[in-house]
Amino acid sequence: MIMNPTGRQATKDEMSSLCITSADRVSKTKDIRRLFGFGALRRGTESLELLVTPSRELRPRVGVVVPKYGHKNVQRNLVKRRLKEIARTSLLPSLKKTNRRLDVLIRAKKKAYRSDFSWLEREANVALKTICSST
Numbered sequence: 001m002i003m004n005p006t007g008r009q010a011t012k013d014e015m016s017s018l019c020i021t022s023a024d025r026v027s028k029t030k031d032i033r034r035l036f037g038f039g040a041l042r043r044g045t046e047s048l049e050l051l052v053t054p055s056r057e058l059r060p061r062v063g064v065v066v067p068k069y070g071h072k073n074v075q076r077n078l079v080k081r082r083l084k085e086i087a088r089t090s091l092l093p094s095l096k097k098t099n100r101r102l103d104v105l106i107r108a109k110k111k112a113y114r115s116d117f118s119w120l121e122r123e124a125n126v127a128l129k130t131i132c133s134s135t
Helices: 012-018 029-036 073-097 110-114 117-134
Strands: 043-045 048-055 061-065 102-108
Touching: 012 073, 029 048, 029 061, 029 102, 043 117, 048 061, 048 117, 061 073, 073 102, 073 117, 102 117
Parallel strands: 061 102
Antiparallel strands: 043 048, 048 102
């Protein structure tokens, strides 16, 4: 049984809309460097930084970068899993729903290691709303 973000059992349509494919990910080095480069829109929160550029693909894409900041791999992987889940269940569906073709890179700051899932999700959603209202 798969639960959706609201806590009830997900339907088949909801499950397929929450699937993230390789085409939905920003994973190539050249794409990540383009997001870090000049011209990308940046919005920072206490624990996250979102970098956004128009997508060269016909769909929105999301990527995650989590620097080590002196933490162990176990802690780093926990932050990565949290951010990927936020991208899968919240950011990507809202971008698809509003038909925005953007590449979004979520970069964790040091405080992300001390933040819980709900705080990270709230910050990511607020930053994305700010970006979408300005583009």
